[in-house]
Amino acid sequence: AIDTFGFVTGTVPPPPSAPANDNxxxxxxxxxxxxxxxxxxxxxxxxxxxxxxxxxxxxxxxxxxxxxxxxxxxxxxxxxxxxxxxxxxxxxxxxxxxxxxxxxxxxxxxxxxxxxxxxxxxxxxxxxxxxxxxxxxxxxxxxxxxxxxxxxxxPTPTPTPAPTPVPIPWVSNAQFTGASYAANESDGKATITVTRTGDTSGTGKIAYATRADAGFFRCDVVNGQASERCDYSTTVGTLRFGAGEIQKSFVVPVADDAFVEGSESVGLTLYTPTASVSNATLTITDNDATPPTTANNPFNGNSFFVRQHYLDFLAREPDAGGFNDWLNVLNTCGPGQGNLGSPTNCDRIHVSSGFYRSPEFTDRGYFVYRFYEAALASRPLYAEFIPDMASLSGFQTSAEQEQNIAEFIAKFMSSSGFVQRYGTPSAANAATFIAQLENSAQLQIAEPLRTQLISEMGGGQKTAAQTLRAFVESQQVYDKFYFRGFIAMQYFGYLRRDPDTAGYNDWVDVLTNGRASAGVGPGDYRHMIRGFVYSVEYRERFGQP
Structure with missing residues (x-):
């Protein structure tokens, strides 16, 4: 029976039994x-x-x-x-x-x-x-x-030759539409247009990039040079033209910091693997007139904080749905709206960890990171990792993502570090190639995957590039370098620089073993993220800390 307030009266039936597949x-x-x-x-x-x-x-x-x-x-x-x-x-x-x-x-x-x-x-x-x-x-x-x-x-192990995708040729007839572009800090981005000239009847592709900083310098330094740590985000990618298509564009994200710095410029380049094709300059106009204070540091705002995470950790502008969801998490997170002292299931540390642990970062950023650790036995440098991650990031179809991954792996395997270790791996030395990878990663791939990789590469089912990718994507490689990658990304993402050796090794130890003297248990990533999010060095990227 139901009473006048809508509550059940009388005997309430017991809850149903647990499902058969509960355990x-x-x-x-x-x-x-x-x-x-x-x-x-x-x-x-x-x-x-x-x-x-x-x-x-x-x-x-x-x-x-x-x-x-x-x-x-x-x-x-x-x-x-x-x-x-x-x-x-x-x-x-x-x-x-x-x-x-x-x-x-x-x-x-x-x-x-x-x-x-x-x-x-x-x-x-x-x-x-x-x-x-x-x-x-x-x-x-x-x-x-x-x-x-x-x-x-x-479904059958019958060896078949690895399919050869139809290549899109590199072209040199693509140019910037002008020698200079301009954006105001408040614009949030600059759209850069590229045009093909001459014969455009076939397909073609051209790579683009912002030119890297000449060196590391503080964000409050005024020298006319825009910094990817403070003023814009490293932008790298490939424009692919269809037959008859003559114009494409890409976007360079711009940060609205609080420093009074005047106009600053960054170089843009179009290139192929063998040549520079076209160059231009992007000038970012300052919109600040008064010196920065702690109160007007944009770091304090949740909108800025969330957008910057997309740029720093996913190397792309946020999609509206995801941005609004994360913003709502913070804005409804207690009186502090996600800042220190807010509930831990919705604060800034929770939001930040979500970016690293997201499938998008795992499939792109941590994917790139594992190639260096597993195949070259070394952590990637900041100057290597950021462009590589950017080349796989952004809004892509599955086909575009696979093309970009293939180009990244080809570039990686042609690097001097890889060639010195492995030469040019072939089907005939498949077993040696796997053994060399295992030696580099300091692990042995479990069966049946190990035998499968050797068999498929040796039988022509997988190329060396596909075999390397399968090795890097194995669960053992994923697990072994997870903490190391997590810590490296705190330096790469928040501080935009290479880790200092002592600090990096200390964080690896804390995340792996805990730090009993500080009441920190193993795997406590919140302790680590808090240290970076609220560090003076991170807040100094955008204004007065």
Whole structure:
């Protein structure tokens, strides 16, 4: 019965029993190249030792699925059709206490704050078993739909030659439309237009970049030179022209800092791998007239803080939906609106960590970082990493992203550091190539992946570049360098410089082992991020700290 206030009266029926696949050992078996299965997580629980799908979310109502991939390829799993805010993760392992997340294997929202279901895209190997867990964001629950599909499937191991994509040629008939461009700090960006002349009947491509700073200098130095630390964001990419297409453009983000610095300029260049083709200058006009103070430092504003994270960590301007979602998180985060003393599940540290742990950064920034650590046994330099990450960033179709990744890997493999270590790897020395990579990364790839990589490269199914990529994308490489990459990105992203050795090594130790004397446990990334976000050096990038 219902009383006049809408409350249930009389005997309340007991809650439903936990679903059959509540625990890891009772996972629901799913099969095939593609399919869908329905279920529920109502009354589900989180068992002891179970990993957290998404850090900073409580979950607690997880259910499990078990899938043995029938083919190698790229798998896409999602929870579209589910009736609540889901989280989704995919693991390898034999027990709930011994699981490792597959690369790119966890997701909260397909579109943050808009599409509350989850999607993961990851590489699968024929015959390998994957453990899939669906949970509710912060304990949400309801009916579940789990969908899966494999694209590019290779159900048989019959070697076939690696496909050769149709190349787009580099062209030298592309020019800046003018020798100079201008933007005001308050504009937020400068749009740079490039035009092809002469024969434009075929396809063509040209690379573009902002020219790097001559050296590291403070942001309050007035010398007429714009700095990518303070005034604009490093911009690197490739313009691809279709047949008959004559004009393209790219955008250089501009920062509205608080310094009185006058007009400052940065060089722009168009180039091919073998030649500089065209040069121009971008002049940024200052909009400040009074000396900066701590109170007018734009760092204090949440809009500036969020946008700068997109620029520094994802190397792109924010999309409106994502920007507004993150801004809302901060603006509704207690009286301090996300600043020091605000709740930890919505403060600036929480927001910052979300950028590093996002699939977009994992697929681009941390993807680039692992090539250096795994293949060259060294952390990338700031001057190497930032342009490389920028070349993979921005709004891209899947085809464009794959083209940019292929060009990045080709450039990486032609570098002197790589050639000195590996020469020119070929199918005939596939086993040697894998052994050299393992030696560089100081790990041995687990079976069956190790044998598969050697077999596919040796049999012509994978090129050396594809084999290197598969090695770098392996779970072992992903896990080994995660903390090191996380710390390097604090220096690269916040401070826009190379780490000092002592500071970097100390942070690696703190994040790996904790610091008992300071009450900091292992893996406490909040302690580290707080140190960088509120450092004088970071705040000095934009005004008086």
């Amino acid at each position: 890891f050992v009772n996972a629901t078996q799913i099969n095939g190249l593609s399919g869908a299965v329905t279920g529920t997580n109502i009354s589900a629980t989180k068992e002891p030792g179970e990993p957290s799908n998404i850090p900073d979310t409580t979950g607690g109502k997880s259910v499990w699925y078990r899938w043995q991939s029938p083919a190698s390829g790229t798998a896409v799993l999602d929870t579209l059709g589910s009736g609540f805010d889901t989280t989704l993760a995919v693991y390898r392992g034999s027990s709930v206490a011994a699981l490792s997340l597959v690369p790119n294997g966890a997701n909260d929202d397909i579109i943050l704050g808009e599409e509350l279901q989850s999607r993961v895209t990851f590489s699968v190997t024929a015959g390998e078993i994957y453990h899939i867990v669906v949970d509710g964001f912060d304990g949400d629950f309801g009916n579940i739909t789990l969908n899966w599909n494999i694209s590019g499937a290779t």
